[in-house]
Structures are given as C-alpha cells and as structure tokens.
Amino acid sequence: MIELIRSAIVTILTIASPVLLVAMGVGLIISIIQATTSIQDQTLTFVPKILAILGVLALLFGWMITRLTAYTTFLFERIPDLAG
Template identity: 60%
Template sequence: MTTDFALFLSEQMLMTALIIAAPVLTVALVVGLLISIFQVMTQIQEMTLTFVPKIIAIVGVLFLFGHWMLSTLTGYASELIRSIPSLL
C-alpha cells in the first residue's frame, strides 16, 4: 500500500463520515438556534428546554434519513472490503 492510496482511503473515509453526519448535525444546529432565539425573546433560561426538542428532531431525522445513511455506510464498507485483495 502506497502513501497516496492511504491518503485516498483517509479522504474517502472522512468524506463518507461527513456526508452521513451532515443531516443530523444540521438539524441539531437549526433547532438549537431556533430554541436559543426563543429563549432570548422570552427570557426563559431553562437548560432542559433545549434538549427535548433537539432529541425529538434528531430522532425524526434518523427515521427519515436512516435508510439512506445505512446504505451509504454499507456501500463504503463493502467497497473497502472489496479493495482488500488489491492492498496485499
């Protein structure tokens, strides 16, 4: 295995992880921002107020995008496993 191929595998792994995590992180960011704006407007500084809506939103995203996320991850893993003979 060459250094270039190792860098290619690392880049591919990081891009796959970023693509898989993007929907969950984006929804958590947007919901957190909306709740923070709501807290500033109403001056309610309850710490637990942020957690429940975020958890509900993240579970919803996982239900919506879970199949796609899993198929992307299994596609990457199967491609990586298929490339093992060329590494030896």
C-alpha cells in the first residue's frame, strides 16, 4: 500500500513539475522585466504564462499520457495483490 502511495506522489510530481517550472520561470522573467521598466500592471504576466503553459502541454502531452497510462496499468496489475 505504501508503494502505491509513493509511486502516486512520484508520478504526480513528475507530470506536474515541467508545467509548474515553466510557469514559475516565465513569471520570474516577466517580473524582472516589470521591475526594470517600472511597469506595475499585475495582469501583464497572465498571457505569457498561459501561452508558455499551453506550449509545454502541447510538447509534453504524449509523454504525460504515457506516464499516466503506465501508472494506471501498474495500479490495475496490483489489484489482486491488494485483495488477498
């Protein structure tokens, strides 16, 4: 049971981290640009972040689905072990 929880957490972090890291990086870059140009518009970061996230999802969607499918297969293979 602990192995299932551990592998679930690892799978979640593996799939979510590229998207989160790109969003954080784009937000940091836009914030630095805003600070250097003295632009104080808070909504300026949304469009670049959304475009970057959509780009990462478009590039990594196949890999993400493969990882989730492998984890789902792993879970279904473990059902008999959990029942008995």
